[in-house]
Amino acid sequence: MLLNPTRPDTQTQLDGIKAAAKSLERRLIVGFASTVQQIDAAIETFASRSIAGLLVGADPFFSSERTHVIVLVARHRWPAIYQWREFTDAGGLASYGANLFDSYRQAGVYAARILKGERPAELPVQQPTKFELVINLKIAKALGLTVPTSLLARADELIE
Numbered sequence: 711m712l713l714n715p716t717r718p719d720t721q722t723q724l725d726g727i728k729a730a731a732k733s734l735e736r737r738l739i740v741g742f743a744s745t746v747q748q749i750d751a752a753i754e755t756f757a758s759r760s761i762a763g764l765l766v767g768a769d770p771f772f773s774s775e776r777t778h779v780i781v782l783v784a785r786h787r788w789p790a791i792y793q794w795r796e797f798t799d800a801g802g803l804a805s806y807g808a809n810l811f812d813s814y815r816q817a818g819v820y821a822a823r824i825l826k827g828e829r830p831a832e833l834p835v836q837q838p839t840k841f842e843l844v845i846n847l848k849i850a851k852a853l854g855l856t857v858p859t860s861l862l863a864r865a866d867e868l869i870e
Contacts, residue, residue: 712752712779713767715742723767746775753782761788768793768807776800789853798844798869803853808838842866 711727713720724740731738739759741752749772756764764783766772772779773796780801783790792798793807816836824830843861846869850857862868 711738711740711765711767712749712772713740713742714744714769714771716744716771717767717769720767727765744771746778749775749779750782753786756788757786764788764790766790766792766797773797776802787853789850789855795842795844795867798846801849802846803849803855804843804845806843807841809840809842812840813838844869 711724713723717723727740728738739756739761741755743749743752766779772792773794776792776797777800780797784801789803792802792805794810795805795807796810798805820830820833823833843865844867845857845861845865847857848869
């Protein structure tokens with residue numbers, strides 16, 4: 711897993727993936743990066759450890775460097791899953807996470823409510839409610855992967 715150590719929720723993300731790896735009886739290797747050079751170093755460490763797949767943690771920094779990350783992952787021919795569909799649209803294998811368009815729409819609704827006079831402190835905190843699974847079948851084919859039918863059926867979008 712690739713994580714940004716400067717995020718306040720890094721430990722929460724790490725705890726969640728550690729628990730998942732343990733329940734699946736998988737060995738977890740974590741690389742930390744908050745600069746492009748650290749991304750490169752983490753990817754090289756992963757390569758030296760012969761990883762079987764990669765999970766990229768949720769982070770705006772990784773989103774801003776998504777092309778760079780996707781190119782490095784493709785070079786090593788790793789299956790990788792990302793937090794947001796923008797990665798899958800850019801050539802990543804799969805993504806599962808909150809629909810950012812829906813989150814931005816909700817932020818606009820809140821801005822309108824504030825502009826109409828509601829006090830921000832009185833508005834409830836909202837969590838994302840729309841999550842989506844996107845699978846890039848072109849990348850799956852290029853990696854020689856067969857995506858299980860059950861996963862295809864659960865996907866919100868398939869990129870062909």
